Structures are given as structure tokens and as C-alpha cells.
Amino acid sequence: MDTTTCCIAGGGPAGIVLGLLLARAGVAVTVLEKHGDFLRDFRGDTVHPTTLELLDELGLGDRFERLPQNRLDEVLVPVGGGIQRVGDLAALPGRYNYIAMVPQWDLLNLLANAAAEYPTFTLRMNTEATGLLTDGGKVTGVEYRTHDGEVGRIRAHLTVACDGRWSVLRRAARLPARQWPVPMDVWWFKIPRWEHEPKAMVPVISRPRPFIMIGRGDYWQCATIIPKGTDAELRRMPVSELLAAPAAGPVPWLADRVHTLGSWEEVKLLDVRLDRLRRWHRDGLLCIGDAAHAMTPVGGVGINLAVQDAVAAARLLAGPLLRRAVTPADLARVRRRRLPATMLAQGLQRLLHDKALRPALEGTGTTASGDPLPLRLLRRFPWLQRVPAYVVARGFRPERLH
Structure with a gap:
């Protein structure tokens, strides 16, 4: 059984950004991505000003300009x-x-290559998180399956679900969610x-x-x-x-x-969903991005929210992870930090659904x-x-x- 300090399920914008930031802080992190590459049609390709500023802070602005x-x-x-x-x-x-x-695969490749420069970062492609490891109610890692059928386990001090709106890990954790009709x-x-x-x-x-x-x-x-x-x-x-x-x-x-x-x-x-977990964590597990709050395409804000979740999570959890002392209270701080922005964005989407999209469809x-x-x-x-x-x-x- 492999071990790491933080195991991240999902190699989308939230997962790769979080992995890069934690590795930059010295945290041993493993990211699991079920596909063999990042090349996917019709992924959201918007890179917002807040993400551009983040790339500058990381010294990646020049590399991004060449994309x-x-x-x-x-x-x-x-x-x-x-x-x-x-x-x-x-x-x-x-x-x-x-x-x-920017094609999202180009952005993700840039971020993954930058993260690979840190010795504490590991990216495992063709590897899908399929379930959770638990011990006495605490999440202690993940079960995985590779593209060629190999199965295994990774033990981690913290597991982060970044595996999207159909998150396998969020479903396995049985975290309650509120869903709105679209x-x-x-x-x-x-x-x-x-x-x-x-x-x-x-x-x-x-x-x-x-x-x-x-x-x-x-x-x-x-x-x-x-x-x-x-x-x-x-x-x-x-x-x-x-x-x-x-x-x-x-x-x-x-x-x-x-x-x-x-x-x-x-x-x-695209099967559109709009939902939000009532609680984004349980002991040893945190959900961010679409795994915590599925957004609709209205306004193109979902990617920006996911990246901002990752930045907040890295800033709040890097220290506890280095000490291997992450508590449920630490995980709850991430939700408290990001919940207002999520509620406002989803509230605006619901308003636009009712006042613009529904009348347009009718x-x-x-x-x-x-x-x-x-x-x-x-x-x-x-x-x-x-x-x-x-x-x-x-x-x-x-x-x-x-």
C-alpha cells in the first residue's frame, strides 16, 4: 500500500492547482487522474483574471503567455x-x-509540469479513485483502479475530492447535499x-x-x-x-x-446540475470545486470558483498537513471561507435561470x-x-x- 500526506482525486483545475500549491509548500501530495491525458472536448477554457494573477504569483506568467x-x-x-x-x-x-x-489541456499541462518540478509531487494518470479507506469513521485514504485493471490502495493523512459533479468520493462519504431544479x-x-x-x-x-x-x-x-x-x-x-x-x-x-x-x-x-453539499468534509476528507458545489454553465464561473477553492484550501491546510495534524475544524474553515462566494454565485445562477433562461426556453x-x-x-x-x-x-x- 502506497502512502502520502495528501491524496487528491481528480486532475482538473481544482485538483492540479491544489496539488501544485501543496507541493510548493513542501507537502507530499499524490494526484490521481483517471484519463491518460488532459485532452477533452468542450471543457471550460476560461482563465479568469484571478487565475492569471495566481500564475504571476507562482512565477508562471511567462509560460502562460506562450500558450x-x-x-x-x-x-x-x-x-x-x-x-x-x-x-x-x-x-x-x-x-x-x-x-x-486557453484550451484547458494546455493550462493543465502547464500546471502539472510546474508541479512536477517539486520532489513532493506525484501525478498518476490512468488511475481512478473508486472508493474510500476508513478506520473507525475516519477517512484514511482511497482505493483506486488503473486503466489496465490493476487495483490498489493509497493511505493518506488527508484525501481531497476534486473529481467533479459526479464525484465518486463524495458519494462514498455520503455527505448530504441540497439540489436545485434547473x-x-x-x-x-x-x-x-x-x-x-x-x-x-x-x-x-x-x-x-x-x-x-x-x-x-x-x-x-x-x-x-x-x-x-x-x-x-x-x-x-x-x-x-x-x-x-x-x-x-x-x-x-x-x-x-x-x-x-x-x-x-x-x-x-452536458447534464446540467446545481447543488451544494451541506457539509464539505468528514474527518480525513474534504470536497472542493464541483465535488462540493456543482455549478451550471451560466456565467462561466464554475472553473474560477474551483480554482479559488484550491487556493483557499492550500493556504489554510498546508501548515496542518506539514505537521500531520489536520483536524475536522481545519477542514470546516475551508467551507466557511468559500461558502459566501459559492452561495452568491449559485444564487445569481438561480436568478438567471428563472428570469432569463426559463423564459427564453418557453x-x-x-x-x-x-x-x-x-x-x-x-x-x-x-x-x-x-x-x-x-x-x-x-x-x-x-x-x-x-
């Missing part, structure tokens, strides 16, 4: 055949008044992007469903919402109908790409004048664009490493 990336400094909405800006990130204070769009699931797909088109995040208000387009070099990464649980039924229609309605309405410049989707295999389903999302009230307010008072820009770019209660 292929686009920068989003505004949020645009097609309105009446034109485009309206609803979020002005460039007006925000600070050096990083934009969101960097009106939608999400389809992800790609279409070509021409050089002269905006390099921005473009929400498209269209019937029968709105969607969002994210400029990614030579293609648009697109997501459209569908009523919750209707995936199988809607896939009976021709796949070309996905783009037919927006091309005939608010984004006519997509007309030449209506038939670029060849089959439904190119359209991926075809009742516009006023008598044609445009939703928030768009008319942002058009009349341009300074209000800083509010959605700040919420999307920085979020609530950003964490600093020191």
Missing part, C-alpha cells in the same frame, strides 16, 4: 440585426481586464469561424433556443440550451436545424455554416418593445456594463496565495 490563446474583453449580444455590448471587461481596474481563452441541459458543438468575425463571447437570443458562441481561433465553440431531459427527443430532428433558426434571425452571417454539422455525434450533451423572454429589460437598461446606462463584467471576470471573494 495559444484569445482574449475576451467584452460580452456581446446580437440585437435587431446588430450587436450590443453588455459587459465591458476592458473598463475594469487592474492589469488583467480580460478573460483568457430548466435546461446543454448541447456543445463546434462550427467554423472566419477571420473577420468577432473574437468575443457572443450570446445569441434566438428561438426556439438561445445559445452562446465563444471565438476560438478558426472555430466557434458553441453551446445551446435545451429543456431539461429532452435530449433524446430533440435528436430526432435533422442536426442542421441547430443553426437554421439563428441564421434566419439574429445572426444571419451564420447562414453559410448551417450544414457544417454532419451528424449528431458532433453534438455533446418563448417568453422579451418585452413588448422586443428586447429584454436588462438589455435596454445596459443600452441606456453604459456604465452598468461594469457590473456583469466584474461578476463574470473576477467573481466573489477572490483569493490570494499569500
Whole structure:
């Protein structure tokens, strides 16, 4: 049986960032990632200003600058055949008044390579945490299974679940959660992007469903919402109908790409969830990121919250881990620190679900004048664009490493 001080299940942004920060502090840490690489389609690729600042603090800013990336400094909405800006990130204070769009696998490789420079860091790919080890009610490590079927155990002073919204470890720990209904699931797909088109995040208000387009070099990464649980039924229609309605309405410049989707295999389903653990820990185990609070894609804030969780956890737990004296009270401090930001972000998402997405799915999302009230307010008072820009770019209660 292998041993380590901290075992982290999941090699996403929360897991890799936490592993890097703990190894940097001298803690022996092992990260388990069930896949053989980080290459995954339609992972969130937003790198927010708070994460860019963290990379600078770690001395990784120059390496990050060399990664292929686009920068989003505004949020645009097609309105009446034109485009309206609803979020002005460039007006925000600070050096990083934009969101960097970087393939998540590139960011994770950068972070993992940086962590590997520390002798206390171990990354085990093709290794999935499948259960918990316990002793008298205390979690003492994990059971794992490798890609080729090998099984084993790792004993750890602290286990951290960063294995996402379908977390195996959170389920094994039987931690109680509160879940809220959501009106939608999400389809992800790609279409070509021409050089002269905006390099921005473009929400498209269209019937029968709105969607969002994210400029990614030579293609648009697109997501459209569908009523919750209707995936199988809607896939009976021709796949070309996905783009037919927006091309005939608010984004006519997509007309030449209506038939670029060849089959439904190119359209991926995201089963959307919104929940939060009532307690993020038990003795020997901590959940952070989506394992503690599953977010919906609204606002693109989930990755930023997960990274901020990791920074707070590293700052609060590195000392106790070095002393091998982590207590349930230490783990509870992480939740107390991160809970307000999580509640605010999820509260905002629930508000947007009820006031924007649900009406849009039901075809009742516009006023008598044609445009939703928030768009008319942002058009009349341009300074209000800083509010959605700040919420999307920085979020609530950003964490600093020191």
C-alpha cells in the first residue's frame, strides 16, 4: 500500500492547482487522474483574471503567455440585426481586464509540469479513485483502479475530492447535499469561424433556443440550451436545424455554416446540475470545486470558483498537513471561507435561470418593445456594463496565495 500526506482525486483545475500549491509548500501530495491525458472536448477554457494573477504569483506568467490563446474583453449580444455590448471587461481596474481563452489541456499541462518540478509531487494518470479507506469513521485514504485493471490502495493523512459533479468520493462519504431544479441541459458543438468575425463571447437570443458562441481561433465553440431531459427527443430532428433558426434571425452571417454539422455525434450533451453539499468534509476528507458545489454553465464561473477553492484550501491546510495534524475544524474553515462566494454565485445562477433562461426556453423572454429589460437598461446606462463584467471576470471573494 502506497502512502502520502495528501491524496487528491481528480486532475482538473481544482485538483492540479491544489496539488501544485501543496507541493510548493513542501507537502507530499499524490494526484490521481483517471484519463491518460488532459485532452477533452468542450471543457471550460476560461482563465479568469484571478487565475492569471495566481500564475504571476507562482512565477508562471511567462509560460502562460506562450500558450495559444484569445482574449475576451467584452460580452456581446446580437440585437435587431446588430450587436450590443453588455459587459465591458476592458473598463475594469487592474492589469488583467480580460478573460483568457486557453484550451484547458494546455493550462493543465502547464500546471502539472510546474508541479512536477517539486520532489513532493506525484501525478498518476490512468488511475481512478473508486472508493474510500476508513478506520473507525475516519477517512484514511482511497482505493483506486488503473486503466489496465490493476487495483490498489493509497493511505493518506488527508484525501481531497476534486473529481467533479459526479464525484465518486463524495458519494462514498455520503455527505448530504441540497439540489436545485434547473430548466435546461446543454448541447456543445463546434462550427467554423472566419477571420473577420468577432473574437468575443457572443450570446445569441434566438428561438426556439438561445445559445452562446465563444471565438476560438478558426472555430466557434458553441453551446445551446435545451429543456431539461429532452435530449433524446430533440435528436430526432435533422442536426442542421441547430443553426437554421439563428441564421434566419439574429445572426444571419451564420447562414453559410448551417450544414457544417454532419451528424449528431458532433453534438455533446452536458447534464446540467446545481447543488451544494451541506457539509464539505468528514474527518480525513474534504470536497472542493464541483465535488462540493456543482455549478451550471451560466456565467462561466464554475472553473474560477474551483480554482479559488484550491487556493483557499492550500493556504489554510498546508501548515496542518506539514505537521500531520489536520483536524475536522481545519477542514470546516475551508467551507466557511468559500461558502459566501459559492452561495452568491449559485444564487445569481438561480436568478438567471428563472428570469432569463426559463423564459427564453418557453418563448417568453422579451418585452413588448422586443428586447429584454436588462438589455435596454445596459443600452441606456453604459456604465452598468461594469457590473456583469466584474461578476463574470473576477467573481466573489477572490483569493490570494499569500
